[in-house]
Amino acid sequence: MIKKKITLVEDDPDILSTLNMILEEAGYEVEPLTSPIPIIRGNYPVPDLFILDKRMPDMDGLEVCRYLKSEVLTKDIPVIIISASPRFGSHALKAGADDFLAKPFQMATLLALVKQHTE
Amino acid sequence: MQSINEELKASKEELQSANEELTTINEELQTRIAELKESRDYAQAIIGTMHGPLVVLNTQMRIRTANKAFYEFFKFNQEETEGRLLYELHDGHWEVPSLSQHLRDTFPKHNAVKDFEISHNFPVIGHRIMVVNAHKLVQKDGNDETKILLAFEDITRYRKAEQSLIQTQEHLKLALQGGSVGTWLWNLKTNEVMGSPEQASIFGLGGKPFYKTLNEWQNSLYPDDAPQVRAELERSIKEKRPVDMEFRIVSPDKTVHWILSKANPYYDDQGKPAKMVGININITERRRDIEALAESEKRFHIMSDNAPVMIWMADSKGDCTFLNKTWLSFTGKSMEEECGTGWHKGIHPDDTEKFFATYNDAFKNQHEFKIDYRLKRHDGEYRWIMNHGVPRYVKEGSFIGYIGTCIDINDRMYLERQKDDFMGIASHELKTPVTSIKAYAQILQEKFRKANDLNSAGLLGKMDNQIDKLTDLINTLLDVARVQTGQMDFDEDDFDINQFIREISEEAQQTFPATEISLNLQATGKVFADRSRIGQVFNNLISNAHKYSPKNPKIIISSGHCNGEFIMSVQDFGVGIPKDLQEQIFQRFFRIGESAGNRVSGLGLGLYISSQIIKQQGGRIWLESEPGKGSKFSFSLPAKPGK
Numbered sequence: 141m142i143k144k145k146i147t148l149v150e151d152d153p154d155i156l157s158t159l160n161m162i163l164e165e166a167g168y169e170v171e172p173l174t175s176p177i178p179i180i181r182g183n184y185p186v187p188d189l190f191i192l193d194k195r196m197p198d199m200d201g202l203e204v205c206r207y208l209k210s211e212v213l214t215k216d217i218p219v220i221i222i223s224a225s226p227r228f229g230s231h232a233l234k235a236g237a238d239d240f241l242a243k244p245f246q247m248a249t250l251l252a253l254v255k256q257h258t259e
Numbered sequence: 260m261q262s263i264n265e266e267l268k269a270s271k272e273e274l275q276s277a278n279e280e281l282t283t284i285n286e287e288l289q290t291r292i293a294e295l296k297e298s299r300d301y302a303q304a305i306i307g308t309m310h311g312p313l314v315v316l317n318t319q320m321r322i323r324t325a326n327k328a329f330y331e332f333f334k335f336n337q338e339e340t341e342g343r344l345l346y347e348l349h350d351g352h353w354e355v356p357s358l359s360q361h362l363r364d365t366f367p368k369h370n371a372v373k374d375f376e377i378s379h380n381f382p383v384i385g386h387r388i389m390v391v392n393a394h395k396l397v398q399k400d401g402n403d404e405t406k407i408l409l410a411f412e413d414i415t416r417y418r419k420a421e422q423s424l425i426q427t428q429e430h431l432k433l434a435l436q437g438g439s440v441g442t443w444l445w446n447l448k449t450n451e452v453m454g455s456p457e458q459a460s461i462f463g464l465g466g467k468p469f470y471k472t473l474n475e476w477q478n479s480l481y482p483d484d485a486p487q488v489r490a491e492l493e494r495s496i497k498e499k500r501p502v503d504m505e506f507r508i509v510s511p512d513k514t515v516h517w518i519l520s521k522a523n524p525y526y527d528d529q530g531k532p533a534k535m536v537g538i539n540i541n542i543t544e545r546r547r548d549i550e551a552l553a554e555s556e557k558r559f560h561i562m563s564d565n566a567p568v569m570i571w572m573a574d575s576k577g578d579c580t581f582l583n584k585t586w587l588s589f590t591g592k593s594m595e596e597e598c599g600t601g602w603h604k605g606i607h608p609d610d611t612e613k614f615f616a617t618y619n620d621a622f623k624n625q626h627e628f629k630i631d632y633r634l635k636r637h638d639g640e641y642r643w644i645m646n647h648g649v650p651r652y653v654k655e656g657s658f659i660g661y662i663g664t665c666i667d668i669n670d671r672m673y674l675e676r677q678k679d680d681f682m683g684i685a686s687h688e689l690k691t692p693v694t695s696i697k698a699y700a701q702i703l704q705e706k707f708r709k710a711n712d713l714n715s716a717g718l719l720g721k722m723d724n725q726i727d728k729l730t731d732l733i734n735t736l737l738d739v740a741r742v743q744t745g746q747m748d749f750d751e752d753d754f755d756i757n758q759f760i761r762e763i764s765e766e767a768q769q770t771f772p773a774t775e776i777s778l779n780l781q782a783t784g785k786v787f788a789d790r791s792r793i794g795q796v797f798n799n800l801i802s803n804a805h806k807y808s809p810k811n812p813k814i815i816i817s818s819g820h821c822n823g824e825f826i827m828s829v830q831d832f833g834v835g836i837p838k839d840l841q842e843q844i845f846q847r848f849f850r851i852g853e854s855a856g857n858r859v860s861g862l863g864l865g866l867y868i869s870s871q872i873i874k875q876q877g878g879r880i881w882l883e884s885e886p887g888k889g890s891k892f893s894f895s896l897p898a899k900p901g902k
Contacts, residue, residue: 155695155698158698158699161702225690230750244694244696246701248701
């Protein structure tokens with residue numbers, strides 16, 4: 141069975157590694173990035189799902205999402221946005237994201253969402 | 260014979276002379292008669308041309324004749340009067356009892372009536388005051404009848420003028436006495452000063468007429484004021500203009516009195532000063548009031564100028580009338596620049612509209628106001644100030660304007676903002692490690708579960724729950740920071756309110772399985788609001804209801820309409836809230852204290868945030884509660900049309 145590919149962008153290395161570990165353990169192939177710059181440059185393997193942090197130093201997660209949804213290559217790939225602020229759910233959906241998860245979250249919830257958007 | 264002849268001759272001569280004498284007498288008589296006739300005609304002519312009304316009566320008081328003036332004055336025709344009794348004239352309206360009596364009783368004794376005054380309401384001509392004079396006329400003409408000449412003089416106007424003069428004099432006297440006004444005359448030729456009793460009493464000399472020599476009068480002046488008074492009087496006489504001055508005098512009992520003096524100089528035919536006439540008013544009390552007022556005002560100015568706060572005063576129209584030194588040194592402007600509407604220029608353009616909305620509304624309704632706005636300091640920097648104004652009234656209760664104080668709250672505002680910024684950043688930064696911790700806890704929990712160490716897995720589950728509580732607290736702090744910085748955002752949408760309440764209630768039932776949650780949904784339709792924020796309010800009210808009803812876990816959630824608004828309520832049957840605390844319950848950090856014996860955790864921010872959310876959504880939030888019976892929190896939302 142081919143593993144589903146997930147591009148995970150999160151500026152906090154601890155969270156990035158933890159999420160990476162959980163997702164890999166759940167059987168996904170993860171491309172962990174601490175900055176969204178490689179995505180904008182197109183310098184990454186195209187995944188089955190994007191998980192983007194909202195607040196990042198280089199670029200806002202919502203902006204990255206809008207960019208992805210405007211590119212022919214990526215517009216159909218689901219995007220989940222995670223944020224420390226529960227208020228950004230509606231903003232995320234308006235930016236074209238397929239789902240939103242407020243930090244901190246239950247791992248089970250994350251895995252359920254990932255599963256939902258990759259099948 | 261000769262002797263007889265002589266005797267005859269003598270007789271003849273005698274006869275002749277007698278005859279001559281008779282002729283002379285006859286001639287004389289003729290002349291007298293002519294004279295008499297002439298005199299009677301003359302008298303009648305005089306009577307006829309007399310200006311005053313005259314009437315000739317016989318002794319029975321029947322009218323024989325009257326002059327033209329009589330007919331004209333009393334508006335009679337000759338036919339109406341001649342031969343009639345005087346009293347019968349004008350259908351008896353001429354019956355003047357006092358006159359009748361006088362003519363009947365007094366006249367026969369003296370054959371005259373002198374200056375008898377009657378006041379009578381005459382027909383046609385109205386009320387008149389008349390002087391009546393009567394004389395007996397004995398005419399030795401054909402019928403040889405005694406007649407009475409009655410002369411009338413109308414003194415109505417004179418009497419009235421006299422009366423009004425008396426009244427005016429009385430009024431003046433009263434005014435002079437009542438107002439302690441003394442009148443005086445200074446004879447500039449003899450240098451005598453005479454005055455009214457009031458003048459004397461002003462000078463402390465009792466109620467006797469006032470008389471002094473100029474020297475005596477000048478000696479009663481207060482020494483400090485004397486030279487000025489003298490100079491002013493001299494100037495007035497020299498320049499021919501009125502005197503109007505206030506000065507002090509010393510009474511014989513050594514008390515000092517303030518006097519207001521007004522006078523005019525008068526000159527004789529040669530243009531030399533003759534006299535000066537004037538009035539004096541005792542204004543000691545008024546001066547005392549003015550001095551007390553001036554003292555109090557001076558004290559106010561000293562106090563206000565040294566106050567650390569800025570103080571302003573405005574009239575009833577809102578125009579500024581006073582600013583203390585503190586204000587002027589803050590703005591760097593002069594009183595003249597700032598008074599009236601000059602102070603408007605210092606208000607920050609972005610705050611002007613808000614400021615005047617509050618200011619004008621306060622003046623219109625005369626209520627106290629408090630407003631924060633930015634005011635330009637002397638160095639050009641806009642500083643946040645808090646202006647607090649209260650309406651002022653005079654004794655009788657009429658509104659005369661405002662007095663207000665301002666304090667510079669810029670530093671305080673800056674610190675608060677910094678604190679709010681800090682709270683926002685701190686809360687956000689807290690989330691990151693919490694997210695990590697939560698993830699680790701769950702990973703470990705999963706690992707222990709797989710290793711069948713359920714005890715350790717259970718402990719990690721409890722740890723996870725605590726992390727959720729921590730997350731709630733952080734979210735609350737974040738919301739407070741948003742409210743404080745005005746950054747609370749709203750995503751409004753139409754949604755079915757009852758459907759929404761059902762979802763909320765299901766979630767709450769899962770969170771609080773032991774609590775009986777029932778619904779009473781009367782509202783229909785959709786509200787236009789931020790769904791998640793309204794959900795937050797519901798969750799807060801439900802969790803409070805749960806928290807404060809440990810013994811009777813029952814909650815009723817209801818919805819309805821009132822005056823075009825949606826009304827939602829969450830009711831519990833718990834401990835309730837005392838009346839005196841109900842006002843403060845929506846304030847920040849307010850918590851029902853431990854004194855009530857309810858040790859309940861929380862930051863005391865939930866209701867504050869909820870009330871802010873509802874307020875910003877255009878609704879109201881309120882509470883009905885009774886200690887021991889429970890509380891019912893309600894909020895309204897406007898029924899705005901959806902987009």
